Amino acid sequence: MFVDELPDMPRLRGYGVAEDGELVAGNLTIGMYETMWKFHRDLPATRVFAYGPSKEAATVPGPTVEAMQGVPTYVTWTNHLPPRHFLAWDRTLTAATPGRGVPAVVHLHGGVQHSASDGHSLAWFTAGFAATGPHFSSPAYEYPNQQPPGNLWYHDHAMGLTRVNILAGLLGAYRVASPAEEAALNLPSGEAFDRNLVLFDRDFCADGSLFMNRTGNNPTVHPQWQPEYFGPVVVANGKAWPYLRVRRRRYRFRILNASNARFFRLSLSGSLRFVHVASDSVYLAKPVATRAFLLAPSEIADVVVDFAESGGDTALLRSDAPAPYPGDPGEKAETVPVLKFLIDKDATEPDPSSLPASLMAQYPKPDASEAKLTRRVAMYEYTKEGTDEPTHLYLNARSYMEPVTETPTEGTSELWDVINLTDDNHPLHLHLALFAALEQRSLLHVDEFKDCMMRRGDADACGLERHLAGGRRHVVPRQERGWKNVFKVRPGTVTRLLVRFRPLSPPDSRRFPFDVTAGPGYVYHCHVRKLALTMHLHLLFSSLINQ
Ligand code: C2O
Incomplete structure (x- = not known):
């Protein structure tokens, strides 16, 4: 441990600078390649x-893509992957294209972009476009960057093999900066x-190869x-x-958990603490100090750490979250x-940075009264008794491949009551929209409620309110x-x-800068x-991805 220095990934500028100094759209070509990578000094x-x-x-x-708010970044994603995947890609899942290359497609996570540039899981393509998914249109994507400054990331999103493509290394960080708004914050820069700081867990064989179990559960x-x-x-x-x-x-650390399934509960040794300035893609209204925090796969914590507060000469960043992360978070x-x-x-050491008392107080505060309607989303896991069938995950009893289920109206906000009837903690991610978590309550008699939902599928008829009354509130x-x-x-x-189907900030907070329908x-x-628990929103949102 601790023999390699933490690298900073190469940065790619997602904008251009004209002769008069004006910022203009950026054009990047980013390829996917099979190559070799040194994870540790002593590992091949x-x-x-x-x-x-290249x-x-x-x-x-x-590479970390640096975009500028309001200046579009055009990225052409090119697939140079070999005909075969070096990890176990299960061809009984969708997107199998024997002999025609490895399907891949890129999603900019946290990005507000047209759905043709959103990396739909069925918009995958293989090298030379030998095979393409049913939603493939073009590998040239436009990211308008008309969104608040913050932290995004890009990663593979192909149906049936996101799991193995990300494990193989297809992920990276993306920043949207707004110098005008951020300079005033005077955070470490x-x-x-x-x-x-991009974190993930991996297993290796002695020859340096990535280890992944090749035998399925079923x-x-x-x-x-x-x-x-x-x-x-x-x-x-x-x-x-x-x-x-x-x-x-x-120092400022933009920490991403890019693991497939591992949660991190991060803390610092000694007297050091974190001051959170942003989470996922957006700044907080005010800084929040913590000694430890939990980061699920795909979550981002943007924190400031002041090493002047350290009494010692070393400090450890460490995690004590169990894997798999259990239903009862009390377990360490x-x-x-x-x-x-x-x-x-x-x-x-002089430190010209500071920590402001308020960050982006101008963003609207989450206000439930602005919601136009309430939607219910029930997550189910089904296993057919007495069969080898693997667990299937559904949203409102529908699978990913079914037609679009939700059709919100642009410019509105909605309340989503997400009912988790599975045994797992699910880091739920929505594309396009931002949301605020207003509350989380445990159901009393979960099994009884679950049984009823499996039979009738109607939360009211199954007494949702009764099951919630008296249920524990989680902060x-x-x-x-x-x-x-x-x-x-x-x-x-x-x-x-509270889900917001309209932009949070400029240029016009009522409309997205493209046709979302x-x-x-x-x-x-x-x-x-x-x-796959992925559903489409049309603005299509539907069921679980990620096979
Ligand atoms: Cu981070 Cu649909 O993805």
Whole structure:
């Protein structure tokens, strides 16, 4: 542990600068390549799939794209992947194209973009377009970046193999900056003090290759499909347990959990703490200090750490979240290190940054009274008794491949009551829309309610209100009370989300800068890369992705 230095991934500028200094649209080509990557000094290089401007420049994670608010970034995504996947890609799942390459498609997570550029899971394509998914139109995507400044990420999103493509390395960070709005915050800035931290877990064989179990849970039906993946090695910016030399001053870390299924509960050793300034893709209204916080797959925490507060010369970033993450969050697991900070001895480091008392107070506060309607979304898991059938995940008893289920109206807000009847905590992600978690309550007598829902499918008829009365209320952590795009939906609970189908900030807060009703629509899904619980919104939202 702690023999490799934490790298900063190469940055790609997603905008151009005209001769007169004006910012103009950026044009990037980012390819997907099979290449080798060194995860650790003492481990032989590992075969990976990686994003990069060229094969030689491809990295795991991929380059960090720096976009500018209001300036579009055009990215042409190119697939140079070999005919065969080096990981177990279960061909009984959808998107199988024997001999015609590895399907891939890129979704910009947290991005507000036309659905034709949203990386629909059925818009995949293989090298040379030898095969394409039913929603494929073009690999040239437009990201308008007409959205608040914040942290996004891009990752593979192909139906049936998101799980293996992300595990192979197809993921990267994307920032939207608004210098005018952010300069006033005076947070730690510049490449040295404002860093992306992309975390995921992996398992390796002694020869350096990635280890992934090749035998499925239900091998007679899906010979290789495994619902979850956990590895004992924590990788930060592509290095296993790295170290970072820091000075005694404030740093900003934009921390992404890019694991397939592992939750991190992060804390710092010694007296250090986190001050959260943003979560998922949007700044908070005010900073929130924590000693520890939970980060589910695909969540982002944007925090400031002040190493001047450290009494020692080193500090550990570590996690004690169990894997798999249990229904009862009281359970703790062994603490595992993530990253070691080596703190400079010099205590006289000047620090021009500061922590403002308020961040983006101008964003609308979540207000349930603006909701036009209430939708119910029940998550179910079915296993057919006495068969080898694997667990199927459904939303409102419908599977992903069924037609669009939700058709919200642009410009409105809605309440979504998400009823989790499964045994797992699902990090629920919505594309396009932002939402705020208003409350989360446990159902009394979950099993009785679940039985009734399986039979009748009608929450009112099954006495939802009665089952909620007296149910425990779970506190939404303060750093998660702003606008988000992922929320951890605990098992046996009803979570109320205020979903906003209109932009949060410029240019015109009523309309998206494109026609949201055209194209294949958007999805919402659990971000544990297991089974498809993805539904489409048309503005299409429907069932679980991620096979
Ligand atoms: Cu992070 Cu539909 O994805």
